[in-house]
Amino acid sequence: xxxxxxxxxVKKFGQLVAVDGISFxxxxxxxxxxxxxxxxxxxxxxxILCTLLLPTSGKASVNGFDVVRERRQVQRSxxxxxxxxxLDDYLTAEQNLRFHAYAYGVPRDVxxxxxxxxxELMELNxxxxxxxxxxxxxxxxxxxxxxxLLHHPQVLFLDEPTLGLDPQTRRHIWDYITTLRKQENLSxxxxxxxxxxxxxxxxxxxxxxxxxVALDTPTRLKDSVGGDVVSLxxxxxxxxxxxxxxxxxxxxxxxxxxxxxxxxxxDVFLPEFLRSFRSGIRSISVRRPTLDDVFxxxxxxxxxxxxxxxxxxxRRMMGAMxx
Amino acid sequence: xxxDEKNDGGDEPMKIAEQWRGIWVIAYRDLLRxxxxxxxxxxALAMPIIFLVIFGAGFNNVIGQxxxxxxxxxxxxxxxxxxxxxxxxxxxxxxIVWDREFGFLREVLxxxxxxxxxxxxxxxxxxxxSLAQGIIMLVIAPIVDVRLTAMLVLKLVPVLLIISISIxxxxxxxxxxxxxxxxxxxxxxxxxxxxxxxxxVMFPVNNVPVWMEVISKVNPLTYxxxxxxxLFLAVQPLPAGIPAGIPMPSAIGVxxxxxxxxxxxxxxxxxxxxxxxxxxxxxxxxxxx
Ligand SMILES: Nc1ncnc2c1ncn2[C@@H]1O[C@H](COP(=O)(O)OP(=O)(O)OP(=O)(O)O)[C@@H](O)[C@H]1O
Ligand SMILES: [Mg+2]
Numbered sequence: 001x002x003x004x005x006x007x008x009x010v011k012k013f014g015q016l017v018a019v020d021g022i023s024f025x026x027x028x029x030x031x032x033x034x035x036x037x038x039x040x041x042x043x044x045x046x047x048i049l050c051t052l053l054l055p056t057s058g059k060a061s062v063n064g065f066d067v068v069r070e071r072r073q074v075q076r077s078x079x080x081x082x083x084x085x086x087l088d089d090y091l092t093a094e095q096n097l098r099f100h101a102y103a104y105g106v107p108r109d110v111x112x113x114x115x116x117x118x119x120e121l122m123e124l125n126x127x128x129x130x131x132x133x134x135x136x137x138x139x140x141x142x143x144x145x146x147x148x149l150l151h152h153p154q155v156l157f158l159d160e161p162t163l164g165l166d167p168q169t170r171r172h173i174w175d176y177i178t179t180l181r182k183q184e185n186l187s188x189x190x191x192x193x194x195x196x197x198x199x200x201x202x203x204x205x206x207x208x209x210x211x212x213v214a215l216d217t218p219t220r221l222k223d224s225v226g227g228d229v230v231s232l233x234x235x236x237x238x239x240x241x242x243x244x245x246x247x248x249x250x251x252x253x254x255x256x257x258x259x260x261x262x263x264x265x266x267d268v269f270l271p272e273f274l275r276s277f278r279s280g281i282r283s284i285s286v287r288r289p290t291l292d293d294v295f296x297x298x299x300x301x302x303x304x305x306x307x308x309x310x311x312x313x314x315r316r317m318m319g320a321m322x323x
Numbered sequence: 324x325x326x327d328e329k330n331d332g333g334d335e336p337m338k339i340a341e342q343w344r345g346i347w348v349i350a351y352r353d354l355l356r357x358x359x360x361x362x363x364x365x366x367a368l369a370m371p372i373i374f375l376v377i378f379g380a381g382f383n384n385v386i387g388q389x390x391x392x393x394x395x396x397x398x399x400x401x402x403x404x405x406x407x408x409x410x411x412x413x414x415x416x417x418x419i420v421w422d423r424e425f426g427f428l429r430e431v432l433x434x435x436x437x438x439x440x441x442x443x444x445x446x447x448x449x450x451x452x453s454l455a456q457g458i459i460m461l462v463i464a465p466i467v468d469v470r471l472t473a474m475l476v477l478k479l480v481p482v483l484l485i486i487s488i489s490i491x492x493x494x495x496x497x498x499x500x501x502x503x504x505x506x507x508x509x510x511x512x513x514x515x516x517x518x519x520x521x522x523x524v525m526f527p528v529n530n531v532p533v534w535m536e537v538i539s540k541v542n543p544l545t546y547x548x549x550x551x552x553x554l555f556l557a558v559q560p561l562p563a564g565i566p567a568g569i570p571m572p573s574a575i576g577v578x579x580x581x582x583x584x585x586x587x588x589x590x591x592x593x594x595x596x597x598x599x600x601x602x603x604x605x606x607x608x609x610x611x612x
Contacts (some may be wrong), residue, residue: 050433072341086426090356102348103434105341131359147430186337 001064003028003155003187004049009058011044011210018044021058021211026155026187031178033201033218034191035291037301041210042191043083046157049189050080063154076104080151081144081161083191089133093124093143096132097150104151111150118146121176123169138165145173158190162197174200198273198291206298218291224290227299228266228274231258235280241277253296262289262297342443345436349444350451353418357452367456371407372463375400378525379467389527392561400469401555402524404479405486405548408457410485411520413511416494420507438519438609446491448603453487454480472558479554482590486547489597492604499607523548527535528577540579540603543596 004026011019019041026032034042046054049062051071060067064078086095094115101111119125122142124251132140145161156177162170178200180186191196199218206214206221214221234240240259244252252261263269266286295301357363379396386395393500416556429443457479464471500571501507521528522544528536531600539545554575 052429052432072435072437075433078433080433082426082429084426086430088352088356088361088422088427088430089425091352095352095355099348099352100430100434102351103431103436105344230341280513 002026002027003030004032004044004060004062004189006049006060006317007058009045009048009055009060011041011048011053017210019048019055022207022210022212023058024212024215026189026191028183028187029185030202031181031188031190031200033198033204034189034207035198035204035295036191036207037295037299040207042207043159044210045207046080046159046189046191049074050078050157051075060161077154079148079151079156081156081158083159083163085140085144086144087132087140087147088134090131092129092131093119093135094128097147100147100150106151114152116152118149118284121172122146141165142169142173149177152184154184154186156186156188156190158188158192160191160193162192162194170194170197195291204291206295208295214294221278221294222289223293225293226262227264227289228286229260229262229289229293230266230270230284230286231255231260232281232284233258235282240279240281242278247276248273253300255296260293260296262293331494332509341435342437342440345440345601346447346492348436349431349441350448352414353445353448354451356418357448364456367407367411368408368459371403371460372407375403375463375467383481385579390444392559393556396467396574397469397559398465398527398552399525399558400464400520400543402548403551404457404483405522405544405551406519406524407460408483408487409452409490409544411453411456411546412449412490413494413515414452415445415491416496416498416501417504417507419445419495419498420501420504423502424504439605441610442492442495442601442605445495446488449491449494450473450484450487453491462583469555475554475558478586479551482547482550482554482586485590485594485597486551489543489547489593492600496604496607499604499611518542518544521545523577540577545577546584546589546592549584550586550593553589 002025004024006025007023009019009022010017022045022142024032034045036042044053048055049060049067050065051074054068062074065073065077067074086202088099090100097115097119098111101115107161116125119128122145124139124142124146127135127139132143135143141162141164145158148156148158148161157181162173165173174197177186177188181188190197190201201218202215203215204221205212214224232240237254237259241252241254244250244259244261250261250263252259254260270284270286274284379399382399384397388394389398391548401562419428422431432438458476461476497510498507501510517538521539522542523539528545531539577589582588
């Protein structure tokens with residue numbers, strides 16, 4: 001039996017088709033990632049799986065239970081970290097966690113022990129008696145993650161769980177989750193926009209406009225881009241694009257103001273390319289493909305164009321230079 | 324689009340235990356919030372007291388006695404207690420709308436609790452809070468020269484609880500359809516303000532224009548107010564010369580089809596309506612996504 005089985009799920013909001021016939025399985029103990037731009041239908045799919053929304057059509061089961069007919073059993077099997085906040089700001093951290101433990105029927109001895117363990121892990125233990133309204137955004141996020149894990153779920157849904165957290169905290173959380181997964185054979189369905197986090201996934205479904213456009217391991221997805229990614233800044237972008245297409249038979253795309261394309265082996269390609277490319281080049285860099293490139297190749301758009309700004313570019317160039 | 328209540332759970336053992344757990348955890352959280360929220364407590368009590376002081380003192384001399392031994396203050400005070408309970412009970416609805424807006428409702432809805440037990444928990448929490456507020460209001464009884472007896476308080480508890488349960492169910496029913504606080508506040512204004520004022524809190528609903536009388540008599544709040552008032556007036560000292568034990572003057576009481584309603588009649592009306600509203604609230608709340 002798989003942890004999640006989803007078969008031809010469609011969800012319409014009036015005219016809008018938010019999820020358009022998605023099918024996949026998540027195995028027991030697997031970390032499965034959803035990758036896609038804003039509005040792709042990731043959260044809607046999770047809401048259907050966690051019984052908050054009814055599918056327009058299609059079938060889905062979680063932990064072997066049907067998400068429409070056996071809601072209670074599904075609810076008992078799952079833990080959730082929602083994309084949007086769901087804490088009671090007027091209660092303290094401790095009270096929020098207790099509420100959760102009571103609602104899921106966690107036995108008393110387990111409850112207090114695990115609460116302290118999780119609060120310590122999230123570095124919130126000294127603030128456990130403060131109202132959540134006095135917490136910073138990152139602290140609230142950590143508390144939500146702690147709460148989602150409190151009742152030992154068998155299947156965990158993480159909708160951008162580490163949004164807004166600093167890299168160190170993200171590491172902590174992921175270390176803990178991967179340990180849990182080994183200890184308790186936890187299955188995880190997650191979405192994230194952090195590419196490094198997507199690497200924790202065993203498999204990734206790339207989703208766009210409510211459809212899965214690719215589904216594979218991160219490594220194979222990146223290999224599908226084909227070799228290395230070359231990005232260059234040209235004096236004349238139009239001219240460079242034409243030359244790349246016509247003289248080099250490449251399929252370049254424009255990403256964050258850079259022209260980029262992939263080649264099987266950059267070490268062989270570059271010397272020859274630099275000799276014969278006639279358009280002026282201001283800068284050029286080479287890197288291994290990322291999941292961003294996978295997405296770009298599949299859809300012709302970047303996952304979050306607005307956010308992959310100057311800083312991201314700089315980081316990539318540095319990465320390329322270091323190799 | 325909706326889920327039937329019978330599909331809400333599925334077949335499973337330990338269903339009863341889980342229902343109780345749902346009721347208790349939802350009520351627990353509402354009580355936690357209430358005790359942690361001084362501002363709400365103070366404002367919930369300040370409003371009726373201000374009402375009482377201003378209207379009571381203002382009208383007491385102008386209006387004089389409504390019946391032998393019953394001045395305006397004695398008339399309006401029980402009404403204000405009922406009103407305190409009404410207002411506080413409606414908060415249960417507001418809290419659902421609030422939770423939906425701030426996301427906490429999702430934490431509740433994905434938990435393995437039936438929708439019915441969530442509604443019941445909201446109502447239990449609301450009834451306890453409302454009763455507490457009604458009882459606290461009794462503290463000012465000596466100040467406004469209203470006599471209290473132990474028996475009165477004892478009888479008041481079940482009556483106030485029944486009023487509170489019915490009104491909480493109404494609040495939740497409205498909230499199940501509301502997506503925003505503004506919407507809920509609007510319904511409160513349009514529906515509930517007139518309902519409160521035409522329930523006999525401020526004036527007897529007998530010698531009023533016919534349209535007003537009709538609205539009052541189909542208004543469930545009227546019977547709640549009347550029940551509380553009758554309990555109070557029954558123990559107020561009567562002036563010398565008037566024999567004790569006569570029924571409440573019909574000028575003050577509520578008459579339906581020629582029958583003057585007693586405390587039990589009133590309470591049964593409110594309870595019957597409460598059951599209806601409760602069923603509707605559970606069904607509506609279970610149907611929403
Ligand atoms: N309750 C709703 N009513 C109407 N439309 C909705 C509703 N919920 C989601 N949608 C629409 O469905 C589409 C998919 O939304 P969804 O939240 O699933 O996207 P997402 O992949 O999670 O995006 P993001 O990365 O921004 O979180 C969007 O176009 C959104 O506007
Ligand atoms: Mg989302």
